[in-house]
Amino acid sequence: MSRALVLNATYEPLCVVSTRRALLLVLQAKAELLSGTGRVYHSARTSLAEPSVVRLAYFVRVPHQAHVALNRRAIFARDGHRCQYCGAQAENIDHIVPRSKGGLHAWDNVVAACRRCNARKRDHLLEDSGMKLRHLPCAPRGRQWALAALGTVAPDWEPYLGLPATVVQLNMPAEGEAALSA
Numbered sequence: 288m289s290r291a292l293v294l295n296a297t298y299e300p301l302c303v304v305s306t307r308r309a310l311l312l313v314l315q316a317k318a319e320l321l322s323g324t325g326r327v328y329h330s331a332r333t334s335l336a337e338p339s340v341v342r343l344a345y346f347v348r349v350p351h352q353a354h355v356a357l358n359r360r361a362i363f364a365r366d367g368h369r370c371q372y373c374g375a376q377a378e379n380i381d382h383i384v385p386r387s388k389g390g391l392h393a394w395d396n397v398v399a400a401c402r403r404c405n406a407r408k409r410d411h412l413l414e415d416s417g418m419k420l421r422h423l424p425c426a427p428r429g430r431q432w433a434l435a436a437l438g439t440v441a442p443d444w445e446p447y448l449g450l451p452a453t454v455v456q457l458n459m460p461a462e463g464e465a466a467l468s469a
Protein backbone atom coordinates (compact mmCIF):
# COMPACT_ATOMS: atom_id res chain seq x y z
CA MET A 288 0.00 0.00 0.00
CA SER A 289 1.43 3.38 -0.86
CA ARG A 290 1.76 5.92 1.89
CA ALA A 291 1.74 9.64 2.34
CA LEU A 292 3.58 11.86 4.76
CA VAL A 293 1.35 14.17 6.81
CA LEU A 294 2.84 17.45 8.00
CA ASN A 295 1.46 19.58 10.76
CA ALA A 296 0.33 23.11 9.83
CA THR A 297 3.81 24.14 11.01
CA TYR A 298 5.39 21.80 8.41
CA GLU A 299 6.67 19.45 11.09
CA PRO A 300 6.34 15.80 10.08
CA LEU A 301 3.43 14.36 12.03
CA CYS A 302 2.66 10.87 10.79
CA VAL A 303 2.36 8.58 7.85
CA VAL A 304 -1.01 7.46 6.49
CA SER A 305 -2.28 5.55 3.48
CA THR A 306 -2.47 7.64 0.32
CA ARG A 307 -6.23 7.00 0.38
CA ARG A 308 -6.49 8.57 3.84
CA ALA A 309 -4.35 11.51 2.67
CA LEU A 310 -6.61 11.95 -0.34
CA LEU A 311 -9.64 12.11 1.95
CA LEU A 312 -7.95 14.80 4.04
CA VAL A 313 -7.39 16.84 0.87
CA LEU A 314 -10.95 16.25 -0.37
CA GLN A 315 -12.36 17.36 2.98
CA ALA A 316 -10.16 20.47 2.86
CA LYS A 317 -8.42 19.31 6.03
CA ALA A 318 -5.07 19.26 4.27
CA GLU A 319 -3.39 20.72 1.22
CA LEU A 320 -1.47 18.70 -1.30
CA LEU A 321 2.24 19.55 -1.31
CA SER A 322 3.54 16.75 -3.45
CA GLY A 323 1.94 13.97 -5.47
CA THR A 324 3.07 10.46 -6.29
CA GLY A 325 2.54 11.07 -9.99
CA ARG A 326 -0.43 8.71 -9.99
CA VAL A 327 -3.99 9.92 -10.35
CA TYR A 328 -7.19 8.80 -8.62
CA HIS A 329 -10.23 8.74 -10.85
CA SER A 330 -13.76 8.92 -9.54
CA ALA A 331 -17.00 9.30 -11.42
CA ARG A 332 -16.86 13.06 -11.17
CA THR A 333 -13.23 14.03 -10.96
CA SER A 334 -9.57 13.11 -11.12
CA LEU A 335 -7.20 13.88 -8.29
CA ALA A 336 -3.48 13.60 -7.83
CA GLU A 337 -2.55 10.83 -5.39
CA PRO A 338 -0.90 12.58 -2.42
CA SER A 339 2.65 11.84 -1.33
CA VAL A 340 3.00 14.80 1.07
CA VAL A 341 0.12 16.76 2.57
CA ARG A 342 0.05 19.58 5.10
CA LEU A 343 -2.79 19.90 7.59
CA ALA A 344 -4.90 23.04 7.34
CA TYR A 345 -4.99 23.23 11.14
CA PHE A 346 -2.46 22.77 13.90
CA VAL A 347 -2.44 19.47 15.76
CA ARG A 348 -1.05 19.86 19.25
CA VAL A 349 1.33 17.02 19.97
CA PRO A 350 1.27 16.23 23.69
CA HIS A 351 4.84 15.04 23.95
CA GLN A 352 7.70 13.81 21.89
CA ALA A 353 6.61 10.33 20.91
CA HIS A 354 9.09 7.59 20.29
CA VAL A 355 9.62 5.19 17.44
CA ALA A 356 8.71 1.66 18.51
CA LEU A 357 11.84 -0.30 19.30
CA ASN A 358 11.90 -3.46 17.25
CA ARG A 359 14.29 -5.39 15.07
CA ARG A 360 13.18 -3.82 11.81
CA ALA A 361 13.44 -0.30 13.22
CA ILE A 362 16.90 -0.94 14.69
CA PHE A 363 18.16 -2.36 11.39
CA ALA A 364 16.72 0.61 9.49
CA ARG A 365 18.29 3.11 11.89
CA ASP A 366 21.68 1.42 11.56
CA GLY A 367 21.45 1.05 7.78
CA HIS A 368 21.53 -2.76 8.12
CA ARG A 369 25.22 -2.46 8.98
CA CYS A 370 27.07 -3.91 11.95
CA GLN A 371 27.81 -0.94 14.22
CA TYR A 372 31.12 -2.52 15.27
CA CYS A 373 32.69 -3.48 11.92
CA GLY A 374 30.38 -2.23 9.17
CA ALA A 375 29.56 -5.68 7.76
CA GLN A 376 26.02 -6.75 6.89
CA ALA A 377 24.11 -6.94 10.17
CA GLU A 378 22.24 -10.07 11.13
CA ASN A 379 21.69 -9.71 14.87
CA ILE A 380 20.73 -7.19 17.50
CA ASP A 381 23.42 -6.58 20.13
CA HIS A 382 22.86 -5.07 23.56
CA ILE A 383 25.85 -2.81 24.25
CA VAL A 384 25.49 -3.28 27.99
CA PRO A 385 24.41 -6.92 28.02
CA ARG A 386 21.00 -7.68 29.40
CA SER A 387 22.68 -10.12 31.81
CA LYS A 388 24.52 -7.11 33.26
CA GLY A 389 21.41 -4.97 33.59
CA GLY A 390 21.48 -3.40 30.13
CA LEU A 391 18.13 -2.08 28.98
CA HIS A 392 16.34 -2.93 25.78
CA ALA A 393 16.37 0.74 24.76
CA TRP A 394 17.38 2.73 21.69
CA ASP A 395 20.66 3.87 23.24
CA ASN A 396 21.64 0.33 24.24
CA VAL A 397 20.88 -1.66 21.10
CA VAL A 398 22.72 -1.81 17.79
CA ALA A 399 22.61 -3.91 14.66
CA ALA A 400 25.57 -6.31 14.60
CA CYS A 401 26.99 -8.96 12.33
CA ARG A 402 27.00 -12.53 13.58
CA ARG A 403 30.76 -12.49 14.10
CA CYS A 404 30.85 -9.32 16.24
CA ASN A 405 27.77 -10.40 18.15
CA ALA A 406 29.45 -13.72 18.98
CA ARG A 407 32.74 -12.01 19.82
CA LYS A 408 31.16 -9.53 22.20
CA ARG A 409 28.94 -12.09 23.95
CA ASP A 410 28.05 -10.80 27.41
CA HIS A 411 31.07 -8.55 27.81
CA LEU A 412 30.85 -4.85 28.52
CA LEU A 413 32.04 -2.72 25.61
CA GLU A 414 35.17 -1.59 27.47
CA ASP A 415 36.12 -5.21 28.22
CA SER A 416 35.47 -6.45 24.70
CA GLY A 417 38.18 -4.46 22.90
CA MET A 418 35.52 -3.48 20.37
CA LYS A 419 34.48 -0.02 19.31
CA LEU A 420 31.16 1.43 18.19
CA ARG A 421 31.18 3.42 14.97
CA HIS A 422 28.35 5.67 16.20
CA LEU A 423 26.71 6.17 19.55
CA PRO A 424 23.18 4.87 19.11
CA CYS A 425 20.17 7.00 19.93
CA ALA A 426 16.45 7.05 19.25
CA PRO A 427 15.71 7.85 15.59
CA ARG A 428 14.72 11.41 14.75
CA GLY A 429 13.84 13.32 11.61
CA ARG A 430 14.56 11.32 8.48
CA GLN A 431 15.63 8.44 10.66
CA TRP A 432 12.21 7.96 12.19
CA ALA A 433 10.58 7.56 8.84
CA LEU A 434 13.25 5.12 7.74
CA ALA A 435 12.86 3.19 10.94
CA ALA A 436 9.12 3.11 10.61
CA LEU A 437 8.84 2.37 6.93
CA GLY A 438 12.13 1.04 5.68
CA THR A 439 12.06 3.61 2.86
CA VAL A 440 11.38 7.30 2.40
CA ALA A 441 9.99 8.77 -0.81
CA PRO A 442 12.45 11.31 -2.26
CA ASP A 443 9.86 14.09 -2.08
CA TRP A 444 9.51 13.54 1.70
CA GLU A 445 13.13 14.28 2.40
CA PRO A 446 12.98 18.09 2.47
CA TYR A 447 10.42 17.81 5.27
CA LEU A 448 12.15 15.19 7.38
CA GLY A 449 15.18 17.17 8.40
CA LEU A 450 12.95 18.96 10.88
CA PRO A 451 12.57 17.67 14.42
CA ALA A 452 9.87 15.07 14.24
CA THR A 453 7.00 15.43 16.64
CA VAL A 454 5.52 12.13 15.76
CA VAL A 455 2.20 11.27 17.30
CA GLN A 456 2.29 7.62 16.35
CA LEU A 457 4.04 6.24 13.36
CA ASN A 458 1.47 3.65 12.47
CA MET A 459 -1.43 6.03 12.71
CA PRO A 460 -3.55 4.17 15.26
CA ALA A 461 -7.01 5.21 16.43
CA GLU A 462 -5.69 8.04 18.61
CA GLY A 463 -3.87 9.71 15.75
CA GLU A 464 -6.82 9.18 13.45
CA ALA A 465 -8.99 10.92 16.00
CA ALA A 466 -6.58 13.86 16.06
CA LEU A 467 -6.87 14.14 12.29
CA SER A 468 -10.64 13.91 12.30
CA ALA A 469 -10.98 16.67 14.89
Ligand SMILES: [Zn+2]
Nearest residue numbers: 370373401404
Ligand atom coordinates in the same frame (compact mmCIF):
# COMPACT_ATOMS: atom_id res chain seq x y z
ZN1 LIG B 1 30.58 -6.82 12.84
